[in-house]
Amino acid sequence: MFYSSEAQLESNQEAINVFYTSHLTKSYLDTPAGKLFYAYAIPDNAATAVVISTGRVEGLEKYKELIWELYCNNFAVFIMDHQGQGRSYRHLKNKHKGFVKHYNNYSSDLNNFDQQIVSKHWQGKKVMLAHSMGSAIAIDYLAKFENSYKGVFLSAPMFDIFTKDVPKIPTQFIVKLATLLGLHSFYAFGQGNYNPIPFTENVLTSSEERYTYFRQTYKLEPNIQLGGVTFGWLAATIAFLKSIDKLNVPIPLFIASAASDTVVNNEAQYSLAKRHAHATIESFEDAKHELLFERDEIRKPLLTNFYQFCESVTS
Template identity: 40%
Template structure:
């Protein structure tokens, strides 16, 4: 079940890169430009997982996970959101993370599902991280009859940590800035991509995985994305406010990070309490649980495998 660990990661990099090169990759045209996608299916997949990544991320960052899922006979479809990664950027300054409305992200996800997932299988589920978790929830709320079997949400963006500003103030500032026509400008305190040293990072305790991520963005500068615009922030507040009052009649499993400073872990527990089919487990990690130290990462993946097996059809079809 587990094929990767941080101590042997350097030895596995060749195999991980080989698998990445073997994956089917391409671009889908959309109303928001080209959407970069990655698709891999083993000969007899147990099921298909649609990986919906977080802000500033790219499918290529998940190469280790894609390799490990393939060794577990799991098919994968993943992609880069409009405005980041290897998809088309939405502003003249490609560093600004911008969106007018999260419907743009939902539309891109729908396009991926319609084009790459539904023609191939009806035995599929979501795995989503951070902003991707909010996008999946938005998708499910607008598609209550989705054929997806379930959604595994890893540190989902249900409430943003706006410290040192209170959320109500940050929300009002973002809305006012958009009304004044500053929607495509960096929000307060945001700037172009800047590398952070490991000791100063808010993402993971795993130095090896963090350094690989940093090296990837140094080597492929087109992946770099800076902070968010007032427009993105206003749209994010609008969506998270809606999700905080939403109920889902759908199997959901949440992995929450106790040391998360990017999103608010308390919102995960509140979401689970509102939704009878939602289970939650908390881990002593930072925001990127899928890139954490091995004991945490393996526990999170165990949660995913158990959830996936409980909601998808197994190999005998029962």
């Protein structure tokens, strides 16, 4: 397998950009609520397709390195920007505000993408690769919609969130009160517009190279920037996460847990894994939340596990 490395990330940018421009088909999927941005690439010798469900704030541009890498390894790749982020439609006048009405809006979008785009261009075996919030969306979709996925690989899945200095119960009360007062579109306390904090203060990755490219990409493309979450997003998220224990995904799951994660609560990952007999969970030491954008010594073993998982569920 080919693995993209931090040391060669700068020198590989030309090849990545050529791939993005010449080999990646990009377009919009029309929905009653707005347009969803998506892209796909299918190498000639592809045997398996990978459908990517990204995390909150993320979108196609952030995943260029990974998509290129998967393509070089003969995987067909499909990716969609979730509503409210990336190049997909935004709900509110202030486009920095993270908002969604209901979580099933996300999973319904994923179903439409799978039916109208993925299935149109790919009829072979496929697996899902999901990160953080995208993992919650993937679980909801796979449990509720008819599909033909062979397995799902979950990177630092958001099955519960940290409420930092405020205990969970008071947080839920504040969010419920705010929504009852009609403050759905207001930023939650401590949230604001996009703010690129320095690498030394970030909680996402310990790879300075990948973090720098991520921030440079968002600086060059202001229209894909996204800020903090609203009370509406928190209300929808809390409501969904309360129901996640009732969902059953009847296909193999691999849960990659970041041992040093301070964004999501890892205990919920182990709880979900225990409820699924066909689930595997592995912790990656010293890893922060964004496993797919971590240092090579973390990211390479992660992707090795992903490739082995793909082989095991599609052979």
